[in-house]
Amino acid sequence: MNIFKKAYCRIYQGVFRLMLPLLPYREPKILKTNEEVASLLKAKGKQSVLLVTDKGIRRLGLTKKLEEELASAGVGLSIFDDVVPNPTTQNVSDCVKAYKEGGCQAIIALGGGSVMDCAKAAGAMVAKPKKSLKQMKGVLKVRKKIPLLIAVPTTAGTGSETTLAAVITDSETRHKYAINDFPLIPRYALLDANLTVGLPKHITSTTGMDALTHAIEAYIGRSTTKHTRQCALDAVKMIFENILKAYNNGSNLQARENMLLASYKAGVAFTQSYVGYVHAIAHTLGGEYNVAHGLANAVILPYVLKGYGRKIYKKLWEMGVYAGLFAESASIEEGAKLFIEKIEQLGREMNIPLVLDMIEQDDIPSLASTAEEEANPLYPVPVLYTAKELERFYYEVKNGL
Numbered sequence: 461m462n463i464f465k466k467a468y469c470r471i472y473q474g475v476f477r478l479m480l481p482l483l484p485y486r487e488p489k490i491l492k493t494n495e496e497v498a499s500l501l502k503a504k505g506k507q508s509v510l511l512v513t514d515k516g517i518r519r520l521g522l523t524k525k526l527e528e529e530l531a532s533a534g535v536g537l538s539i540f541d542d543v544v545p546n547p548t549t550q551n552v553s554d555c556v557k558a559y560k561e562g563g564c565q566a567i568i569a570l571g572g573g574s575v576m577d578c579a580k581a582a583g584a585m586v587a588k589p590k591k592s593l594k595q596m597k598g599v600l601k602v603r604k605k606i607p608l609l610i611a612v613p614t615t616a617g618t619g620s621e622t623t624l625a626a627v628i629t630d631s632e633t634r635h636k637y638a639i640n641d642f643p644l645i646p647r648y649a650l651l652d653a654n655l656t657v658g659l660p661k662h663i664t665s666t667t668g669m670d671a672l673t674h675a676i677e678a679y680i681g682r683s684t685t686k687h688t689r690q691c692a693l694d695a696v697k698m699i700f701e702n703i704l705k706a707y708n709n710g711s712n713l714q715a716r717e718n719m720l721l722a723s724y725k726a727g728v729a730f731t732q733s734y735v736g737y738v739h740a741i742a743h744t745l746g747g748e749y750n751v752a753h754g755l756a757n758a759v760i761l762p763y764v765l766k767g768y769g770r771k772i773y774k775k776l777w778e779m780g781v782y783a784g785l786f787a788e789s790a791s792i793e794e795g796a797k798l799f800i801e802k803i804e805q806l807g808r809e810m811n812i813p814l815v816l817d818m819i820e821q822d823d824i825p826s827l828a829s830t831a832e833e834e835a836n837p838l839y840p841v842p843v844l845y846t847a848k849e850l851e852r853f854y855y856e857v858k859n860g861l
């Protein structure tokens with residue numbers, strides 16, 4: 461990247477970094493039971509609520525207990541269960557329609573990141589009926605309170621229950637983009653590990669690797685605070701300690717609970733300290749080929765970490781020591797390489813592929829350019845790349861190193 465563009469990116473990131481303590485970040489209040497959700501809605505005088513979810517989750521009966529609890533509390537319920545993975549602009553408009561038709565006053569999003577993001581974006585459209593989603597793409601474009609939103613994650617996960625982002629895919633162009641603004645941070649998050657015990661193995665592994673990617677990208681970025689570094693370190697440690705347990709025995713409730721908490725903490729870390737090129741690349745693959753978000757991150761992560769090289773050795777070493785992956789006596793370089801190896805080992809033990817061969821060579825220049833636009837200048841990545849330089853990662857992810 462040329463020196464002027466580099467300077468522009470670093471100055472832009474520096475301004476955001478200086479503003480960080482002044483920005484209205486908040487964390488959702490954590491709820492533990494369906495009863496708490498029902499009494500909260502009653503206490504706030506919400507008589508009618510929209511439950512946003514997807515068909516798979518509904519079929520599994522995961523919404524049943526909450527539906528019953530709301531019914532017995534006398535809270536009126538409308539249900540929108542058409543969200544698809546990598547939720548689309550069409551999903552969001554349909555969701556808004558259901559909200560309006562139901563005369564709803566609040567939203568409960570029960571599902572993975574796709575459901576939570578669709579609900580957040582729908583909330584933004586309710587708050588800003590004259591603006592299209594596309595017009596709210598980017599940073600600080602919502603600027604208005606959205607309806608009361610309670611997030612109930614069923615994957616661990618995206619951390620969307622605590623972040624200011626909603627990631628949406630344009631139904632027509634397949635362009636995947638984020639809307640980032642403070643009103644999108646859910647007011648409440650219900651963390652109930654029982655909802656995640658039935659997660660299929662491949663979703664446990666890939667969504668868990670998404671959370672790991674959040675923590676790592678936040679930690680190696682240049683815009684961290686003491687709090688976000690601590691959250692990221694805790695998340696990395698908890699994920700290394702629990703992901704295989706949850707993967708190998710889905711009903712290990714303690715491991716499930718720890719993964720939910722880890723995903724939440726990783727969310728707190730990256731919503732203030734950003735993600736990086738792994739996510740920017742993953743979003744293009746999710747948009748273009750509908751690759752599941754966690755899977756894309758899981759495959760891309762080791763390639764990008766290796767690409768950053770020495771610049772991140774110290775931070776990788778710190779995370780590895782904190783997570784107890786090797787002794788403090790390991791040299792910085794040795795530790796950094798071991799840390800990446802441990803990630804690759806997790807991938808192998810959970811049957812995550814090494815490559816994503818659906819990437820079409822001809823698509824690479826435009827995908828790389830979209831990833832570059834998402835990342836620069838916003839993400840305070842350890843090494844800055846141009847679109848041309850990013851192409852290399854697409855080839856690596858397509859063919860292997």
Ligand SMILES: NC(=O)c1ccc[n+]([C@@H]2O[C@H](COP(=O)([O-])OP(=O)(O)OC[C@H]3O[C@@H](n4cnc5c(N)ncnc54)[C@H](O)[C@@H]3O)[C@@H](O)[C@H]2O)c1
Pocket residue numbers: 514515516517520522544545546547571572573574575577614615617618619620623624625626627655656657658659660663667670746753754
């Ligand atoms: N807003 C943010 O901060 C943020 C952060 C990271 C990712 N994302 C976005 O989140 C989306 C991915 O979310 P995700 O990884 O949670 O997956 P998802 O929500 O797309 O769900 C994947 C599949 O898992 C199923 N599922 C979910 N919970 C289940 C359960 N408990 N039991 C059985 N099946 C279950 C769903 O029905 C779906 O078929 C992507 O669009 C990604 O871009 C958002």
Ligand SMILES: [Fe+2]
Pocket residue numbers: 618670671674739753757
């Ligand atoms: Fe993610």
